Amino acid sequence: MKLDFTHHQSAHCENGVISNLLKHHGYPISEPMAFGIGSGLFFVYLPFLKVNLAPAVSFRPMPGLIFKRFCKRLGIKVNRKKFRTPKKATMALDQMLANDKPVGLQVGVYNLTYFPEEYKFHFNAHNLIVYGKEQGDYLISDPVMETKTVLTAKELELVRFAKGALAPRGHMYYPSDFPEELPLKKAIVKAIKSTCNDMLAPVPIVGVKGIRMVAKAIKKWPHRIGVKKTNHYLGQIIRMQEEIGTGGGGFRFIYGAFLQEASEVLGKPVLLEFSTEITMIGDLWRDFALDASRLYKNRSSEFDGYTKLSEKLMIIADKEERFFKNLKKSL
Amino acid sequence: MKAKDVPQDKSSLTDKNMRELCYATDTDGNYVTKLSKGWEPKIIALNKSLDLLEERALHFKDLYKKGRISPIPYYMELSRMDLSTTASYMGKWNWQIKRHFKPRVFRSLSQKTLEKYATTFQITTTELTDIKD
Numbered sequence: 180m181k182l183d184f185t186h187h188q189s190a191h192c193e194n195g196v197i198s199n200l201l202k203h204h205g206y207p208i209s210e211p212m213a214f215g216i217g218s219g220l221f222f223v224y225l226p227f228l229k230v231n232l233a234p235a236v237s238f239r240p241m242p243g244l245i246f247k248r249f250c251k252r253l254g255i256k257v258n259r260k261k262f263r264t265p266k267k268a269t270m271a272l273d274q275m276l277a278n279d280k281p282v283g284l285q286v287g288v289y290n291l292t293y294f295p296e297e298y299k300f301h302f303n304a305h306n307l308i309v310y311g312k313e314q315g316d317y318l319i320s321d322p323v324m325e326t327k328t329v330l331t332a333k334e335l336e337l338v339r340f341a342k343g344a345l346a347p348r349g350h351m352y353y354p355s356d357f358p359e360e361l362p363l364k365k366a367i368v369k370a371i372k373s374t375c376n377d378m379l380a381p382v383p384i385v386g387v388k389g390i391r392m393v394a395k396a397i398k399k400w401p402h403r404i405g406v407k408k409t410n411h412y413l414g415q416i417i418r419m420q421e422e423i424g425t426g427g428g429g430f431r432f433i434y435g436a437f438l439q440e441a442s443e444v445l446g447k448p449v450l451l452e453f454s455t456e457i458t459m460i461g462d463l464w465r466d467f468a469l470d471a472s473r474l475y476k477n478r479s480s481e482f483d484g485y486t487k488l489s490e491k492l493m494i495i496a497d498k499e500e501r502f503f504k505n506l507k508k509s510l
Numbered sequence: 511m512k513a514k515d516v517p518q519d520k521s522s523l524t525d526k527n528m529r530e531l532c533y534a535t536d537t538d539g540n541y542v543t544k545l546s547k548g549w550e551p552k553i554i555a556l557n558k559s560l561d562l563l564e565e566r567a568l569h570f571k572d573l574y575k576k577g578r579i580s581p582i583p584y585y586m587e588l589s590r591m592d593l594s595t596t597a598s599y600m601g602k603w604n605w606q607i608k609r610h611f612k613p614r615v616f617r618s619l620s621q622k623t624l625e626k627y628a629t630t631f632q633i634t635t636t637e638l639t640d641i642k643d
Binding site: 188189190211231232289295296297298299300301323324325342343344346410411413414415417418421422423426427428432433435436439454455458461462465468469471472473475476 | 511516522523525526528529530531532533534535539540541543545549550551552554555556558559560562590591592594595598599
């Protein structure tokens with residue numbers, strides 16, 4: 180069984196699976212479009228939840244939410260299944276492939292054989308597409324990889340049934356029903372409004388307020404927990420912001436690409452200006468990561484550097500607040 | 511970010527011939543995609559994070575050699591697992607795993623439990639029961 184499936188590399192796995200599956204079904208949805216309509220841009224700071232021995236910071240909503248919102252806003256029906264046993268999960272997958280249907284799978288990253296050692300962590304919300312089976316091996320289109328890959332049945336079972344937080348339990352999904360025409364314009368407007376509301380939410384740990392809370396914390400950390408731990412915390416922020424998946428600058432650049440595409444679809448040139456502005460904000464995030472990594476590398480015990488870093492992040496928060504307020508008004 | 515500024519620093523991706531996709535603007539300000547081999551700030555953050563894991567693993571190895579703890583915390587670090595991930599793979603509660611950190615309790619574990627730990631950490635039971643230098 181081997182489908183004619185075209186692999187397109189993307190920055191982020193979830194958008195990539197959406198975009199690749201839709202392209203397969205004949206709908207030319209780009210990754211930024213999938214990301215934008217799914218309201219993928221987000222910020223949340225969870226100081227009480229420790230991930231990799233540091234407080235959790237995320238530049239995206241809960242795994243699966245982008246896909247869910249994307250399909251809901253465009254009226255696409257999605258079939259989802261989770262399984263009790265690996266045997267049943269394999270049977271269901273084989274059945275889909277026998278019917279020439281590619282499917283999306285949620286998997287754990289740790290045992291993905293084609294990933295470099297350094298990137299293998301127990302993160303269970305990675306997404307990939309299976310598009311065929313040849314001599315017992317599964318043909319994989321992993322959106323973050325440059326080319327298609329292969330996993331043996333055993334390897335695939337291991338990643339589909341990874342344990343721990345967000346365990347996939349064989350989670351398999353595919354779009355099953357499409358509307359006659361995708362209501363792109365309506366979905367884009369709704370999605371942008373929703374992103375603005377998220378980023379301006381009156382919740383201290385979310386959106387612009389969340390960014391400010393992190394900025395304040397960066398100033399205090401060296402005094403409270405020492406330089407070593409502070410550097411580790413900063414390192415984790417850099418990783419969340421820039422590691423495989425964000426397309427750079429904590430998704431700000433993908434969002435810029437989305438706004439550019441949206442301005443064409445909606446015929447609103449003003450969105451082009453917003454695209455330029457969020458690109459500039461993305462550059463500031465890159466600067467922030469660069470400065471943070473320098474502090475980390477040089478292990479300077481001067482608190483001055485952290486105060487400056489904190490101020491930098493405050494400026495980003497101010498700029499983003501203005502950006503999302505104006506963007507909301509422009510629609 | 512300008513397309514010409516997309517960083518191409520040598521990283522762990524380079525060894526596997528992997529590149530990741532970045533979004534950047536061309537000279538006309540239009541968005542394009544470009545592949546990146548790596549970026550130094552990310553490499554620093556990742557490497558330091560791995561250093562910390564190694565440091566912790568060595569610390570637990572040291573405590574094991576002194577007879578203060580069981581080998582489990584060491585192998586948890588090697589497998590990059592925290593308490594709840596380990597518990598989930600073992601099908602046990604967090605407190606049970608924590609209890610197995612005690613050398614006395616660890617020695618009394620059944621062969622079956624030891625095998626389960628070995629599978630969880632993807633090692634043999636011989637490796638599990640004694641950390642080699």
